[in-house]
Amino acid sequence: MGANEIKNIIDRLKTKKIDMDGKDFLLTWEKSRDEIEATFLVADALRAMRDAGISPRVWDSGIAVSNFRDNSTRTRFSYASACDLLGLYVQDLDEGKSQIAHGETVRETANMISFLTEAIGIRDDMYLGEGDKYQREVGKALDEGVASGVLPSRPTVVNLQSDIDHPTQAMADFLHLSHYYGGLDKLKGKKIAMSWAYSPSYGKPLSVPQGIIGLASRLGMEIVLAHPEGYDLIPEIVELAERQAKASGGAFKRVHSMDAAFQGADIVYPKSWAPYDVMQKRVPLLHEGNQAGLKELEKQCLANNAKFKDWECTEARMKLTKEGKALYMHCLPADITDVSCEAGEVAASVFDRYRDDTYREASYKPYVIAAMILLGKSKDPAATLAGLLKRSSARSAI
Amino acid sequence: MGANEIKNIIDRLKTKKIDMDGKDFLLTWEKSRDEIEATFLVADALRAMRDAGISPRVWDSGIAVSNFRDNSTRTRFSYASACDLLGLYVQDLDEGKSQIAHGETVRETANMISFLTEAIGIRDDMYLGEGDKYQREVGKALDEGVASGVLPSRPTVVNLQSDIDHPTQAMADFLHLSHYYGGLDKLKGKKIAMSWAYSPSYGKPLSVPQGIIGLASRLGMEIVLAHPEGYDLIPEIVELAERQAKASGGAFKRVHSMDAAFQGADIVYPKSWAPYDVMQKRVPLLHEGNQAGLKELEKQCLANNAKFKDWECTEARMKLTKEGKALYMHCLPADITDVSCEAGEVAASVFDRYRDDTYREASYKPYVIAAMILLGKSKDPAATLAGLLKRSSARSAI
């Protein structure tokens, strides 16, 4: 990829009608199709620049706040890599270290950390009904801060995983698919199986499967959502996916059989999650710090999970997919049978065959995040990218 | 604010007689009036540059050590923002993670962390009689390191809050006042009420009220320090403020009535702190790790606090101030009655009315810190700023 390729991407970006400046990236379904495509194009342009040795650094200085309310390795590194690529310094807002626990309101903290801040990445996926709400509260506080002249500019909030959506994951996944199949349009009509899979752990958030069906349904894909009875996602998101699938010329089906889901699939995404009602029950227990209650809920949930150990992405199941060659996807880390656990989401031989694909899938995340930040801050992202290309400063002196 | 405004600031800076290069910023009363004003001017210049899109980045690389011996959100972010603005990378010196606990002397550590370091920010406010002492010990070690040729240059130490002063807070507060009233000279004769206020918490450091009276008394202001009997500050600091007030043509009065303090005040700063003698008693208990003793002291102290629940900044009290319109100030977070606690330092309606003002007050802190660092490192800060202005590189490619 050289300068011409990048110019081509910028030209395509110019054709997109977008209104993202000063806005946050919280849910893919709040973004128009053009805005989704613009995000992919900016991600591709930034990656192409870096690969060509051209610095995509936008800022000379500036803070990117990192607010992780849950553990993370890959998203933390993706966010740090994205911010550093754009020239932002990542400052953790660690609520253990901070005074948030001492009665500070979200409103105040949002302003206090934002005087020289360009982006705020938030991961808050453990509390059903609260993560997305919190992110919006931060956004609203920032709007007020700008309106009252307290903040010189509006930092953009990037959802690094909420209770509802995981847009940096879903967008990276579909940018991967777009490159794998040679274009986003090629996904139309492709069958994707988003399937629950067995895991010996418990309490995995719903945001990945919700993010996948929430985005796949925008692209005219044939979606099959599969899970054992009782392992529901948030009902409103499933309904949304149904509506969106219809509108985009795709299809949406729900089944309680992994085999049925895999049948003829182009793409399979076997991944464990906790049932919606368990996630609901957890919230008050977490708030109360009710360890006994959480322990008991975990016990029940693991016992129930154990009934569905056969929900595994095995070689036999892969044979059911289109020509036996469906693309396997996972947000990683996967629970791999006989590798990371006795019985897990995927057979070792299947995972091995697709390992590099899953790594490539993950490699898009830093660029997707960087694109979200740039689009949330630039009035004319095509002009910004063209400026970087024209500047053509080297990323490295080596 | 454009280039002309910045040039004007630089011209005013040139008229100040200062000797700050190679020195630390530990206590405002160790700095001359010209040095205080120079710090404000540099802060204004840096802010104006950033607002105009001109990069105030001074360093291409360099370390800024962050040493927080107490929790902090806003000061941590202010320090990180300031350092990043100047081009420094913040590296935490976390004594939990480090080997300091294993017998390393301050002298050695100060040198070991400083080979490529430009600034060291230290917050150490919990141990009365020790915070300031520790900061001076670090400074002395750095002097020796430079003298012996171990260190290529002298990192500047910035007091991010000690047991005695909180200069980054006090300086931000008065830069806010200077802009609010249209100039530092306008503060002459203004009445400021630095008043204790009730809080349901305990052990708040003395450095904020001490910092406020220590700086207000330099500016010819009429200071009223108000607190219940027994809630003394460090006696030497109060005496210093009295002397300074006299010397600067201001006044200093001490009362045991919040009403008396608010009477006719232009500015009110109602803020809780722990009594001096309680802070003294805490130190050996903290050193011993005497949890039972600390618990008992807290109990006594909270019981005593509870006698003064009426020390609240209410609407009624605000009516006592000049035209009922005194400017309310707080270092944040405030204990707001019915918001962050049942009974606190300030009524919700008062705080609400001044919320944006307190946020603006806080917004000066990053620039004040950046100014302290620049002045501690530059032989000719006016020339340095003029160079940045002449360079006029853009802070952002957007």
Add this chain to the structure above:
Amino acid sequence: MGANEIKNIIDRLKTKKIDMDGKDFLLTWEKSRDEIEATFLVADALRAMRDAGISPRVWDSGIAVSNFRDNSTRTRFSYASACDLLGLYVQDLDEGKSQIAHGETVRETANMISFLTEAIGIRDDMYLGEGDKYQREVGKALDEGVASGVLPSRPTVVNLQSDIDHPTQAMADFLHLSHYYGGLDKLKGKKIAMSWAYSPSYGKPLSVPQGIIGLASRLGMEIVLAHPEGYDLIPEIVELAERQAKASGGAFKRVHSMDAAFQGADIVYPKSWAPYDVMQKRVPLLHEGNQAGLKELEKQCLANNAKFKDWECTEARMKLTKEGKALYMHCLPADITDVSCEAGEVAASVFDRYRDDTYREASYKPYVIAAMILLGKSKDPAATLAGLLKRSSARSAI
């Protein structure tokens, strides 16, 4: 040092035959003599540039991973300083915070953190037989990541201390010696006493003494390794040092007397370590989390240590060295008798006399680390340095 001096260093670098690009720096004895010298030259060049105010910044953006599996202040700061000097942003891989504990394989993590990463620094010295192995596993995973096209380039792994070697320490130590004596060649024939010394603590890793004998034996030095009976190092490393000493025209002797070691020594390095067999016994206990077992082992080990309290670097012993003026070395922090402990590795008066020398010794570490990174990433380091010199951008606007 000015531009001519730097050009001279670059010219000398051009004469070295090296193959370091794309390789890791794990053990000094895996590097050729030319590669060792090249590392010293690059370190000197980077330091000279910084001293001359010329920015040695190589990268405009890029991640440097910091993976410390053991506490550290000085190495952590050295690594951060080195990375920042080159333009890299340090992102901690904190296994407490990350998902590594949840079954992620090294292979996967190595790839996930490396999409935009240039360097990975790893400290893993507590588990005998595992630290070096882990670093190689990471390196292998990165090789595979590059081979499969997952990673755009190969991050270079720097050993920040393993169970076997501590190359950043040993290289800094010998760069210090090289400058102290006026050239690496001057070390030929010099007698260095690497001696165990008493410490009231326990479990200190073997990597420092192993690193010292592993590197001294490459340089034609006369090495005396001294320790009480039973305080062995890893036998293979001692044998390696013996072989290397012979090959380089030096000598290697092992004694059980500190006096014998100090006799006529040019350089003394008195430093505590835990016996090899104790370190072996610790590993399964650490893995089991067997606190009782570790406590018991510590008790035994401290009791045994106490028999050798006379293994102290005293003034009397220093008199035995060449003209009574041997250079004292230590990786710091030293256990100083009557300062950091009742009885320790070195007498206070001896340490005081050499304090500045030990600080200078430590000051080379950031530059040695920066050199290792640059050499691991640059195909033509002489050209890279010449480019930086030609660019001559100022490190600071002051």
